[in-house]
Amino acid sequence: MNESLIKHVTQKNLTYFIETYGCQMNAHESEKIAGVLENIGYTYTDGKNKADLIIFNTCCVREHAEARLYGNVGALREHKKNVAGAVIAVCGCMMQQQDAAKKLAVRFPFVDIVFGTNHIQQLEGMLSDVLLGGGRRVLRIDEDETVIEGLPALRNSLSSAYVNIIYGCNNFCTYCVVPFVRGRERSRRSADILSEINALCDQGITEVTLLGQNVNSYGKGTDIFFPELLNRIDEETGVKRLRFMTSHPKDLTDELIGCYGRIGCLCEHIHLPVQSGSDRILERMNRRYTKAHYLSLVERLRDRVPDIAVTTDIIVGFPGESDADFADTIDLVNSVKFDAAYTFAYSKRALTKAAGMPGQIDKQTKKERLKKLNSLVGACMLDNNKAYIGKEVEVLVENSSKRNENEISGRTRTAKTVNFEGSAHEIGWYVSVKIDKVKAHTLHGVRAGEE
Template sequence: MNAPHKPKTFHVKSFGCQMNVYDGERMAELMAAQGMTATDDANAADLVVLNTCHIREKATEKVYSDIGRLRKHGNDPMIAVAGCVAQAEGEEIVRRAKVDVVVGPQAYHNLPELVSKAARGESALDTDMPLASKFGALPARRRVAPGAFLTVQEGCDKFCTYCVVPYTRGAEVSRPFDAIVDEAKALVDAGAREITLLGQNVNAWDDEAGTGLHGLIAALDKIPDLARIRYTTSHPNDMRDGLIRAHAEVEKLMPFLHLPVQAGSDRVLKAMNRSHTRDSYLKILDRVRAARPDIALSGDFIVGFPHETEAEFAETLSLVDAVGYAQCFSFKYSPRPGTPAADMTDGFIPGEVMDDRLQRLQAALNRDQAAFNAATLGKTCQVLIERKGKLPGQMLGKSPWLQSVHLMTDAAIGDLVEVEIVRADPNSLAGVAI
């Protein structure tokens, strides 16, 4: 990066899932290793990296809006589009938005080289999916927050009919066991107290020895200064017996499971090419709750999938009633180009119908989240302090069940504090340090 117009400052903005947050952190480390300085102000940066998500249409359009805003109000920065939109649209982004760098999620380790090429006025586009792992080319981990993400698995072989991930992230691949453990140790040495293992189907992680995600968790459990372990996102098809047992046997594994179901109707699930049924999904949750009775359950839902009837949507609502989720994500169906469901145009649901269904679903989910939070009132638990609050002396942290907790304390960021929950609001808790 010895070009005359080499950027000196950079800003990374990540959209979408936790894996994008992880990728964004690693791209920032790449830029810092080149001697560049991070800035929180995108408009003042010499280089802005937009780390994109392609799951929903609005997320894609937001990227183009951000590019236009940077061109209008920014310091004429070099703009790099990374992530899944970059992978899916490639040269179209360069044509439509005239950005400087386009790099896919499996090639972002080449970002410094691409920035140098762009600074020289050369084409800087890389959407290859090489067989060689990008992780070996990334720099050592730097100082991290108390809660850190660690990607252990990428890609997907499930081919749900609504999803672009197999096309933008590639086939399902597991990182090597030793590489994961080494990075986890480096994260702990850099200040992490909690590690969340990430993957498009994280519970599909495995190695040639058949270790499975439960075996990997057992190995991380032995890292002395690591206090908490989480994992996301899981697929019902890969919830194996060993992983369910781990929720009972591994104290550091937090009582929280994000297990997307997407719909409550078997016909809709089959049309989505989900490999589970309503009944098989509920039976998995029964087994998890038997192993860890206090576990908090989370999920994903899509409303308005092509041809979904009102009766089938009612089955989704009844599934929500049956489970009692602690928190959930819910979305209107958004057709993504190149996916099988995008061709089901004769079954597209009118927007006003999807809006109505989403509002009813979210009302039920919000009700259950408020009820779950209310049930923690009076309990004591450990809270991992993550950052300062808005008030003097106030700190914010996470409960074992992934709830936000605010309290007045002189504890430092990264401390684990024993807390009594004294107030339960719909979206957060208030506690008193014991």
């Protein structure tokens, strides 16, 4: 620990604010950044306007991410004038693209620190350089694919936690920038994962989501593979609910399917991105499975656990997608009847192969296809949810409701959101709820025994 830095931060009562963009990986990385900052002595503020340290944790997966970031960072020029000694830092996967990082540093000279996804453990040193080094700027974007263990994390939830098990991706789907910014797959040692989960259980966490770009590829270069990791977590930790995301259909083995219904803590939900129902488009996407294979996976999952919830990601308007290809996607959605789908209109990402492919689809066609797809997905969700009416489900309470102060909300093992009457002190509890009404995205119920 840097004693001079801690003294400086605590004597001045310095505060921090983190703005996070993107996926759960980024959200969890922000928890780690917060853990590092709190260890140094910073305290969190939700008043961005007064914060002594503002960190942008960026994402490059979403469309126009760079333009949006520039707008947000540019708006902080005045902040540096208003808050004496304020420090601005930008990190995350967009900053892992060296060109983007350098461009940002040149365009916004008031940004003090720019660092990539693998440099969180160096944040203390970077802050020391800036705060105690006479206002030096720090740019840390070199490639470093070492897995860092032991970083503190300030978790946002009292009952659920994300745990990284694998970093990076080897798949190079032709639309995706992740392998370029997060590097090749690196699995954590199982002993480190188990000890992190046990420490979380000691703090009262009962639900864990294992995180990675492709979790079911876990294990290369370590001691065990993914199904065995699930077994060990069930046997050697106190986790009551275990989830994972995201998984790749090509790596969903029979052994892993066999874990459902056998491993007690493994929740009856799988997020299995399909992306398209057309074999031609799946090939252009470099997904390495077919529509028939995907359907057979869902069938085998449902053979093991008939009520398993299946959610997915779908892209419409991929370069070259014809009406017939899109019809194949609609047909697949009709066959699977997903419990939810994150749907996207294809948009170009720098560095990816698909960005240069012929047959780019016009905006209006993408919009119409997305609308048709969303309306079908919504209808499937509502239909699936109707099967819950009259059933009793176990809900892990996560939040108080934003809309109704007498209501709380939580999730079932199948990841359905349930709203019911209760109060905030029940967050983290498991409550039996009988479902009485459903919408496409939520269920509503009353406590079992009180209906």
